[in-house]
Amino acid sequence: MAVIEAISTVYMEAFGAEASYIIWDDIPDTYKHLEIRVSGQTNRATYGNDALEIRMGDDADSPLDVGGNYSYITLETDGTTSAFGHGGVNTSIPRIGRLTSNTANAANFGMAVITVMDYANTNKSTTVLSMGGNWTALGTTANSVSATFNSVMWYDTAAVNAISLFCEDGTGWMRGSCATLYGIND
Amino acid sequence: MAVWTHIAHESLSLPATSVTWSSIPTDGTYDHLIIFCSVRSDRSIYKGHGYLTFNDSSGGTDYSETSLKTTDLTVAESGRSSARANSLVPLTSGADTVANAFAASKIYIPHYASSAFKPFFVESSVPNNVTTANRYENKVIAGLWSNPAAIDEIKIEDGGSGDWVAHSTFDLYGILGV
Numbered sequence A: 001m002a003v004i005e006a007i008s009t010v011y012m013e014a015f016g017a018e019a020s021y022i023i024w025d026d027i028p029d030t031y032k033h034l035e036i037r038v039s040g041q042t043n044r045a046t047y048g049n050d051a052l053e054i055r056m057g058d059d060a061d062s063p064l065d066v067g068g069n070y071s072y073i074t075l076e077t078d079g080t081t082s083a084f085g086h087g088g089v090n091t092s093i094p095r096i097g098r099l100t101s102n103t104a105n106a107a108n109f110g111m112a113v114i115t116v117m118d119y120a121n122t123n124k125s126t127t128v129l130s131m132g133g134n135w136t137a138l139g140t141t142a143n144s145v146s147a148t149f150n151s152v153m154w155y156d157t158a159a160v161n162a163i164s165l166f167c168e169d170g171t172g173w174m175r176g177s178c179a180t181l182y183g184i185n186d
Numbered sequence B: 001m002a003v004w005t006h007i008a009h010e011s012l013s014l015p016a017t018s019v020t021w022s023s024i025p026t027d028g029t030y031d032h033l034i035i036f037c038s039v040r041s042d043r044s045i046y047k048g049h050g051y052l053t054f055n056d057s058s059g060g061t062d063y064s065e066t067s068l069k070t071t072d073l074t075v076a077e078s079g080r081s082s083a084r085a086n087s088l089v090p091l092t093s094g095a096d097t098v099a100n101a102f103a104a105s106k107i108y109i110p111h112y113a114s115s116a117f118k119p120f121f122v123e124s125s126v127p128n129n130v131t132t133a134n135r136y137e138n139k140v141i142a143g144l145w146s147n148p149a150a151i152d153e154i155k156i157e158d159g160g161s162g163d164w165v166a167h168s169t170f171d172l173y174g175i176l177g178v
Helices: none
Strands: A005-012 A023-025 A035-043 A049-057 A070-077 A086-092 A095-101 A110-117 A126-134 A146-154 A160-167 A180-186 B003-011 B016-020 B032-039 B045-055 B063-070 B076-084 B091-092 B101-107 B118-126 B135-143 B156-159 B170-177
Touching: A005 A023, A035 A049, A035 A160, A049 A110, A049 A126, A070 A095, A070 B063, A070 B076, A086 B063, A095 A110, A095 A126, A095 A146, A110 B032, A126 B045, A126 B101, A126 B118, A146 B003, A146 B135, B003 B016, B016 B063, B032 B156, B045 B135, B076 B135, B091 B118
Parallel strands: A035 A095
Antiparallel strands: A005 A180, A023 A160, A035 A110, A035 A180, A049 A095, A049 A160, A070 A086, A070 A146, A110 A126, A126 A146, B003 B170, B016 B156, B032 B101, B032 B170, B045 B091, B045 B156, B063 B076, B063 B135, B101 B118, B118 B135
């Protein structure tokens, strides 16, 4: 059995130009950890990038927990000012990364490598780590380039069986975006 | 094509001071190591750190590290330390952190069996449900073990006089190929 197995890839071509979110449901609880690799662009009409958000759900949700049951921490630089921190608690829109918006160059995509740690352990809240960022030709324009290390905690202790990725300011993903969900075995 | 192998999994059923993996192959079975940790200490702290040591080398001055972190949701801080007896990773949640919160970390150790000094890189986060500064943390660390020996033993212990609580988990993976 392979240690890393691709569970599912979502390509935006399959949904047209602007699918509003990516979602995986009925994720089996048989892996130790999950990993998601994202290459994405959102349809935000201003600035050069957009925040990437994550929500999770369990068997009791349908399928996601959309309440204020998340916290997040961001360690980030925009390439110009000093690196900074950001975050929030008791929120329903926890930030897990940054992607490119389509205002700068249609060929530019942001990326994130997201690890959902020990996601099936019902004795702990689920913590998610992510490294990534984006580049655009807007360069030093505020909110246009980024390098980020993010974390999110979902307060629920249930096993995660659904995950959604969506953007904060745009209303959808642009064509060419894709995301793959992997399971990491023991 | 790179192939991952799951070398070991430790899921604590009872509190324990440390987790040690010994006899890690250094004969080319793997090229690189990655560790996934999900940990919480029983110490009365909001956040803290563990100790990472290789080859039972604690007590020397071979560890150094450079870091970037945020602990207040506003400012990022850089830091460095050298001539340490161990590395101050992974970060950990403590008994004062909200219930059920466990710190998460990934530790990358490339070319762990080479004859050069050993660099490593760490992503580590202590989550919480409050905005009060210094009760949570995100940190990235570039570390160096200034020793040319191949790494055949890794120890991850609580950074104080406490234990890792039950349900803390530790996974060691080997990667072969490029």
